[in-house]
Amino acid sequence: MGLSAFPAISEVSPQEAWDILEREPTTRLIDVRTRAEWGFVGVPDIGELNQETIFVEWASYPHMSANPQFGAEVLKALNGDIPDKLLFLCRSGVRSLHAAHAVADVLSGCGRPVQCINIAEGFEGDLDRKGQRGQLNGWKLRGLAWRQS
Structure with a gap:
């Protein structure tokens, strides 16, 4: 099934995501990267x-x-407390876009439409000319709070 079959997903920059979390305390951030990434690269x-x-x-x-x-x-992690907005984060914004579509589809199918938002650039950002991340953009490069897990 192509992404066009899913509800529309908006995108925000890492800074805009931080601002949403700051302004709207019921919004939740979902990091969809792997355990290896959480452990070796860090977490928001x-x-x-x-x-x-x-x-x-x-x-x-x-x-x-x-x-x-x-x-x-995701529904289990939310523990029945489904907010109006969910933010999705991965390494570069690709997996999180798919994840946002999947959750929007599940929640829409349950009659609970939620605004699912992808964080463009992701945690590490896009590849630069040398094929490396962390030099152009992303959560970490933008100076947003993160830590080693």
């Missing part, structure tokens, strides 16, 4: 906003197999 630290990031893998390392239980795991 939204503690100063009195928030905690939700961590659910969209795909598992090393095979990067899609997580067939992703939607259910």
Whole structure:
């Protein structure tokens, strides 16, 4: 099924995502990267906003197999408290876009439309001319709070 079959997903920059989390404390941040990425690259630290990031893998390392239980795991992590907005973060904004579509589809199918928003640039940002991340854009490069996990 193509992405066009899913509800529309908007995108924001990492800074705009931070601003939304700061202004709207019921909004939740879902990091869909792998456990390896969380452990070796770091995680967003939204503690100063009195928030905690939700961590659910969209795909598992090393095979990067899609997580067939992703939607259910997100709902479980929300513990029945489904906010009006969910922000999705991955390394560069690609996996998180797919994850946002999947969750929007699940919630829409349950009669609970939620604004699912992809964080463009992701945690590490786009590849530069040398094929490296972390030099052009992304959550970390924009100076937003993060920590090693």
